[in-house]
Amino acid sequence: MSVVFRSLSSLTLPLVSALMLTLTISGCSVVNVLKLRYANDDVEPIWSHSGSQFDIATDYIGEKVFVYGSINGVDGFKFMIDTGASFTLLFDTPKVTALNLPQGYDLNLAGWGDDDDSLGYQINMESLKFGAMEVTNFKGAFLKMSKTRYFERSDELIYDGVIGHDLLRHFVWTLDKKANQVTVANKPYQAPKNVKAISFDTSMSKISVMGDIDFGNGHKTKHDFIIDTGSRHYFKLSSQYPKANDIELPEAQVTAADFGLSGKAEHQRVTLPQIALGDIEIEKVKTNIIKTDDEDDYWIIGNATFNQFVTTLDYQTSKLYLQPYNNQAFKSRYNLLGLEVRKLLSGDFLVRYVMPDLPAVTSGFKAGDVITRVNGIDAKDISKDLWLSMSATPGKYEICRESLPCESLLSEHIEGYSN
Structure with missing residues (x-):
């Protein structure tokens, strides 16, 4: 999930300025989104680590990466690292709601999809801290995420917000899924000789x-x-x-x-x-x-x-480095079962979409079904990454749903697509 403001992405600065003036006169919320995009331009992060880099507490869920930080001195907030987000957002989890952050100006936050934009508002964090790195008086957005069309149920909301460009731009970020680790640095990256910028x-x-x-x-x-x-x-x-x-x-x-x-x-x-x-x-x-x-x-x-x-x-030098893992060729994973799922707070999987012409649809699966077991393993013991690997591997799967009989699904490769 990235906060996307597509209609302005290719405009020239003079045109943006003219558009902002027009929108200000019309009272449109678009100008507030632009305002927040640049609200933290004068923020200077505080770096208290003795070295030039440190590891942040990290969690990978499927293909997405999360780090843990504190807001206003309260620890344990879970943020997704989102280079596609223009600014940092907080969601309406119980932990965020308990902060009672004052409501600022309104925001319409557009994400791709077929329904209306989602309403949020600007907030101010006295302190936002990740390990030995901190920003103060930091502006962000609050979004009632559990009420948007991104989610079907409030218990799909298993993280507290996203770190956007406004914070990412200050540092060098190394993302290592195999090590389950994110490292942040305040000096340019020194790449191995075989890794080109x-x-x-x-x-x-x-x-x-x-x-x-x-x-x-x-x-x-x-x-x-x-x-x-x-x-x-x-x-x-x-x-x-x-x-x-x-x-x-x-x-x-x-x-x-x-x-x-x-x-x-x-x-x-x-x-x-x-x-x-x-x-x-x-x-x-x-x-x-x-x-x-x-x-x-x-x-x-x-x-x-x-x-x-x-x-x-490396935001400091505007360089991307991709270092291949040893003995691992690139390989796309395909959804051969036909079930698009999300993890719930309970650990079960919620079916969000059933892909036509794949095994799940012929077995009567529907959006909204809750998967509790797969091949005799409780869903809470199956990580999202393991689910992705299972759904990409041809074979026979017994999938059990809440209050419904278990179903046996047989998945196969799709010629010209997955093989």
Whole structure:
């Protein structure tokens, strides 16, 4: 989940200034989103560690990465690292609500989906601290996340907020999924000799890197890709680009759905031959083809891609480093069962979407079902990452739901898509 403000992402600064004036006169909440985007420009972080780097308490859930910090002296808040978010957000968890942060100006926070924008408001944190790094008088957004279309139930909300560009931009962040560790540094990254830097640009609080994409059949192009660690996917692309450029996508496709702040977005998924970032060539990339009006929307690389490397984002030098793990080739994971699920606070899985033409739909699974056991293992003992691996592995699975009989599902590879 990333907070996206698509309509302003490609505007020039003079045009943005004119638009801000127009919106101020009209009273539109859009100007408040822009205001918050730059509200922390004068903030200088406090670094109290004796060295130039330290590890932050970290938790990976599926393809997303979370770190723990404190707000106003209260410990234990769980934040997702989200390079696609323009600013830091807090959600309406019991822990955040108990802070009783005063309400500032209103915010309409647009995320991709088919429903209305989500209403939030600006807040101020006297202190936001992660280990030996702290910012004071830090502005952010509060969002009643459990009430948005991103969630079906309030017990899906298992983290307290996201760290956005306004804080990330000060430091160097190394994300290592295999080690379950995030390291933050206040000095430029010193890369191993065999790891080359890939320059990235910053615009409108987003970072992007130039890359090459191979669609197959001789269709190759160079384009900038938004780096979005808040996305659980590999690669997202506007459906308009292939149409506008007479590019034929692979015939093997599946229908799927994802959820943003503004609700559900059904889309097609395909496998593209290759994406190259610098000298890193990524083969057979699972790609979400998103319905948009603009062919330049949704050139996004998500965290499922970055998790297959030790990934370092050096905001101080505007460099991205991707260090492959030893003896591990890049491999996309595919949902062969057809169940899009979320972890609940109880540890069970909530079915959010059932993909058509895959095994789960023929066995009567529906959105809203709660999965309690898989192959005799309680769901609370199955991590989201293990679930992703199971759903990507062809085989027979006995899946038990709350108050319903267990069902046996047989998953297989999809020719031209997953193999």
